Every structure is written in structure tokens, then in C-alpha cells.
Amino acid sequence: MLQKEILKDIAKNLALPDPARRFEDATYEYANALKFHSPTSQEITHNIFGIPGYSSLQRHFRKKTAGIKAALEEADIMKLIELLSFPTNVNGEKIYGTIAIDAVKVDEWPPNVNKQVFNNIFAFYFMPLNCDAKKILVATVPYFHGKCTEEIRQDVDKVLESLKKVFIIPYVCTDGDSGYRDFQKKTFEELPLEDFAECLRVVESKINAGETFFITDVIHYAKNRRTMLIFYNGVLVMSPIDDTYVISIESILSCYDCGDALHDFGKNASMNDEYPIALFSIPVMASCFFGGKYGEGIYLASVAFWLEAIRNPCLDQASRLCMLRIAYLINLKYYKFLVENQLPNGTRHAGRKRANGKRYFFAPVEALERALQSILVLYYELARNPNLNFSRMTTMSLEHLFGLIRLACCHRDTHDMMLSKFAELLLMQCTYKNSMFHMRKTNFGS
Numbered sequence: 476m477l478q479k480e481i482l483k484d485i486a487k488n489l490a491l492p493d494p495a496r497r498f499e500d501a502t503y504e505y506a507n508a509l510k511f512h513s514p515t516s517q518e519i520t521h522n523i524f525g526i527p528g529y530s531s532l533q534r535h536f537r538k539k540t541a542g543i544k545a546a547l548e549e550a551d552i553m554k555l556i557e558l559l560s561f562p563t564n565v566n567g568e569k570i571y572g573t574i575a576i577d578a579v580k581v582d583e584w585p586p587n588v589n590k591q592v593f594n595n596i597f598a599f600y601f602m603p604l605n606c607d608a609k610k611i612l613v614a615t616v617p618y619f620h621g622k623c624t625e626e627i628r629q630d631v632d633k634v635l636e637s638l639k640k641v642f643i644i645p646y647v648c649t650d651g652d653s654g655y656r657d658f659q660k661k662t663f664e665e666l667p668l669e670d671f672a673e674c675l676r677v678v679e680s681k682i683n684a685g686e687t688f689f690i691t692d693v694i695h696y697a698k699n700r701r702t703m704l705i706f707y708n709g710v711l712v713m714s715p716i717d718d719t720y721v722i723s724i725e726s727i728l729s730c731y732d733c734g735d736a737l738h739d740f741g742k743n744a745s746m747n748d749e750y751p752i753a754l755f756s757i758p759v760m761a762s763c764f765f766g767g768k769y770g771e772g773i774y775l776a777s778v779a780f781w782l783e784a785i786r787n788p789c790l791d792q793a794s795r796l797c798m799l800r801i802a803y804l805i806n807l808k809y810y811k812f813l814v815e816n817q818l819p820n821g822t823r824h825a826g827r828k829r830a831n832g833k834r835y836f837f838a839p840v841e842a843l844e845r846a847l848q849s850i851l852v853l854y855y856e857l858a859r860n861p862n863l864n865f866s867r868m869t870t871m872s873l874e875h876l877f878g879l880i881r882l883a884c885c886h887r888d889t890h891d892m893m894l895s896k897f898a899e900l901l902l903m904q905c906t907y908k909n910s911m912f913h914m915r916k917t918n919f920g921s
Contacts, residue, residue: 480501481499481501481502481505484498484499484501485498485526488525489524489525493528496527498526498527498531502526502527503527503531503532503536505526506521506526506527506528506531507527507532507536507899507902507903508903509526510529511883511896511899511900511903512883514529517529536902539558539902540895540898540899542558543555543558543559543898543901543902544894544895547612547613547614547898548615548894550599550613550614550615550633550634550637552613552634552637552638552641553637553640555614556641559902559904561608561611562608563641563642565606568605569641569642569643570606570608571604571605571642572601572602572603572642572643572867573601573602573604573644573645573646573648573867573868574600574602574613574634574635574638574644574646574647574648575599575600575647575648575649575870575872575873576597576598576600576631576647576648576649576655576870576873577598577600577650577870577874578595578596578597578598578618579596579877579893580594580595580621581593581594581595581596581888581890581893582594582887582888582889582890592619593617593618593890594619595617595618595619595620595621596615596617596618596893597617597618597621597627597630598612598614598615598873598877599612599615599616600872600873600876601613601638601642602866602867602868602872603867604856604860604863604867604868609904610867611901612876612897612900613634613638614634614637615894615897616630616634623654623655624654627654628658631658635647635687639685643685644687645682645687645688646687646688646689646690646852646868647687647690648691648692648868648869648870649689649690649691649692650691650692650695650870651692651695651696651698651699651842651845653841655689656841656844656845658689659688659689659690659841659844659845662689662848663844663847665677665681666848666851668807668810668847669807671800674851675854675858678851678855679855688852689845689848690848690849690852690853690868691842691845691849692869692870693778693782693785694748694751694752694869694871696778696781696842696845696846696849697751697752697754697778697782698746698748698750700751700777700778700837700838701736701745701750701755702745703837703838704724704754705724705737705744705745722770722771722774726771727754727759727768727775729766729768730759730762730766730768730771731759731762731763733754733759734753735750736749736751736753748871752786754775755775755778755779755782756775756779756783757779757783759779760775760776760779763775773805774837776802777802777837778802779802780798780799780801780802780805781798781802781850783798785865786865791861792857792858792861795857796857799850799854799857802850803847803850803854806843806846806847806850807847809836809837809843810840810843810847812836813836813839813840813843852868853865853868856868876900879900880893880896880897883896
């Protein structure tokens with residue numbers, strides 16, 4: 476057993492002075508995993524039990540870590556796959572999966588030739604769908620801010636082109652950044668939205684042809700809807716046939732107390748992932764219907780069914796599919812109100828509140844387009860695979876990775892430090908004996 480192998484190796488070396496110690500690879504991997512998660516614990520264990528120390532680990536892994544770091548920085552995906560010995564097929568078939576893209580803010584580092592300073596890293600995270608291979612970071616791109624621009628879109632094209640040489644990439648998941656709309660429109664404009672079954676056939680046809688669907692993360696979508704409700708309270712119109720009917724926080728609270736989800740008006744409240752999950756939930760939605768607040772109930776259902784379908788592990792496949800279809804139909808109705816110009820006079824599509832008191836609609840057109848395409852894709856994948864791992868079709872895993880890396884950096888979030896920690900994590904994930912060293916609390920492996 477691996478445990479006995481490591482313990483014997485430690486016991487064999489314990490009586491020797493530091494310069495004479497020669498450990499097996501498994502012991503180095505164990506010490507390296509411990510160092511990544513807790514440098515203090517690794518140092519204490521080194522002092523007491525004699526496992527490889529910081530300097531030994533640096534020497535042992537320096538060359539490979541440097542190679543991985545360089546491959547990430549240069550977006551050299553082929554080199555990265557080679558260094559990590561990452562599988563490219565399973566049972567003779569190519570691995571296919573989702574790419575999550577998100578930006579993480581870092582401390583500014585030296586400017587480029589144009590004297591502009593980079594302070595963000597766009598990360599590309601590959602999440603296999605047809606096997607249990609690990610999720611891995613495949614490329615990083617530095618940029619001046621966290622918004623998707625034409626330059627970033629060009630980088631996205633390059634990364635996808637490289638990935639498609641070895642993997643099948645049917646989906647790319649992003650946050651609510653409108654900069655990705657150009658990608659999303661390429662497939663959305665060919666969807667016959669009124670015919671759900673035909674939409675699914677179009678999705679299948681395009682995936683088989685090697686095209687990629689850009690989808691949005693439901694948590695980001697829900698956060699944006701909550702932000703409109705919180706900060707545009709009393710002006711968010713939901714009934715296009717009644718110009719006087721608006722959704723308000725008070726109407727929902729009269730049926731169900733959502734706690735801080737509807738009480739926190741702080742500056743950082745819009746970034747809290749828990750609030751939209753608490754607000755757009757089945758209990759809150761049902762309470763609104765039972766309380767006669769049908770407008771509020773429909774408003775919540777547009778996101779609540781979507782969230783419930785992907786988050787509730789107790790639901791069977793048929794129930795999840797039904798919920799996704801209901802969410803699709805509600806969002807489609809909102810979309811038609813906008814594109815067919817059915818909104819009542821004095822109602823804006825979406826945007827900043829103005830002093831003239833104009834009302835605002837549920838969501839802007841581009842947000843509804845992303846939502847419709849995302850729900851279709853989720854329905855298609857779930858229909859094919861009742862055991863679909865929904866976490867591999869969101870950006871949440873990438874955001875959790877950012878949190879883990881920040882912790883490992885001890886909040887010295889420079890570009891170089893973060894890339895080094897990304898490389899160390901990748902090395903741990905893909906070593907042949909590393910399954911023993913996955914810390915359940917961090918859950919960065921599978």
C-alpha cells in the first residue's frame with residue numbers, strides 16, 4: 476500500500492542527516508501536497524518526522540514546475556498536456572468537455588512595451604464531461620482589466636483552436652460579461668426558439684459539426700436579476716399588459732422572509748453567491764403563488780426552476796428536464812416581449828435607474844439570449860446523461876480554484892506568484908500517485 480511505502484521511506488531516512496536523505500517519488504508528492512495546502516503543517520512535519528523540506532521540494536520539482544508555468548503563461552496547451560501526461564481520449568473516444576473562462580484580479584506587475592499595466596489574469600479551465608478526468612487549467616492570458624474585449628476574444632479563438640486539436644469542446648461557460656455576445660450570437664441566431672424539439676436537434680447537429688456553444692452561469696444570471704430587483708426596487712415592471720404592476724421587495728417579503736437575500740443593500744451584496752440561491756428558490760416561489768402574488772411567483776420561477784434542476788441531487792432526470800423546460804418557456808416569453816416591442820410605454824429594457832422614474836424590464840436582450848441558449852444546452856446534455864455533473868458546466872469551479880490559489884499565495888497575489896501556484900497545483904493533480912493526497916475540504920480534484 477502507498478501509506479506503508481511512504482512510512483517505510485520516512486523511517487529509512489529519519490536516522491540519516493539531511494544531506495544524505497534520498498526519498499521515493501511518493502514521499503516527495505505527499506510532502507508537496509502538504510506544503511501546498513499548509514506550508515506550516517509541512518514545516519512542522521518536516522522538523523518532527525523528517526519528510527522532504529522546502530528546499531528539497533524546490534529542487535525535486537523545480538524543472539517540471541517551471542515548464543508547466545511557462546506553458547500556462549504562453550498558452551502552450553500541447554506542451555502542457557505533454558508535461559502533465561493528461562489523457563486525451565477515453566475508451567478510444569476523444570475527451571469532450573466545457574471550458575470555463577473568468578478573470579481574476581491580481582496585484583499590478585511591470586508594464587508592457589506600451590507602458591500599460593496588467594492587473595488581471597483571464598484563466599481557461601477545462602472540465603471533462605464524458606469521463607472522470609480531473610479539471611485542469613489549460614491557459615492564462617494577462618490583461619489590463621477583467622472585461623472581455625476584442626483582444627480577449629482573439630485569445631479565446633486561439634485557445635479554442637489549440638484545444639480542439641486534442642479535445643472536443645462543445646461548450647464554453649462565461650460570466651455575464653456582454654463582451655462574449657459575439658461568440659454566443661453565432662449559434663443563437665440559428666435556433667428556432669418556438670420549436671423546442673427542433674432547437675435540441677440544432678444543438679446536436681452543431682455539436683457534431685464541431686461548433687461551440689457559449690453559455691452563461693446560472694449563479695451569475697441570478698445575481699444580476701437580484702441586483703436589478705434590489706437597486707431598482709419599485710420600478711421593475713413584470714406585466715407588459717399592466718403598466719402599473721411592478722415587482723417589489725415588499726411583495727415578496729409579505730409572502731416569505733428571505734433574510735439577508737432581500738435585506739442586504741451593502742456595496743458587496745451583489746457579489747454574494749448565497750443571496751440569489753436563497754431568493755430564487757422553490758419555497759419562496761411557492762409562497763408567492765399561494766399568497767396570490769402571481770407576478771412575483773413567475774418572476775422567481777424563471778430562475779428558481781433552473782437553479783433547482785441543477786442543484787437538487789434528489790430529483791430524478793424527468794423532473795429536472797421538466798423544470799429546465801419551464802424555465803426556458805418563461806425566459807422565452809420575456810425575450811419575445813423585448814424583441815417584438817410589446818413593452819408598455821415608459822418602460823426601458825434594462826439599465827441604470829433615471830430620475831424620471833422610468834420602469835425597467837426583467838433583463839436586457841443579450842442576457843435573455845444567453846439564458847435561453849444555456850438552458851437548451853443543459854437540457855440537451857441532461858437528456859443524454861442522467862448522471863450529468865452540472866458543476867462542470869458552470870464557472871463556479873474556476874472561482875473556487877481562484878479562492879484556493881489566493882489562499883496558497885498567502886494573499887501575495889502577484890502575477891508570478893499566482894502562476895507558480897497554478898503550476899504547483901497542476902503538478903499535484905496529475906502525478907500518478909496523487910489520488911491519496913486530495914484534501915476533501917478543498918475538493919479541487921474531481
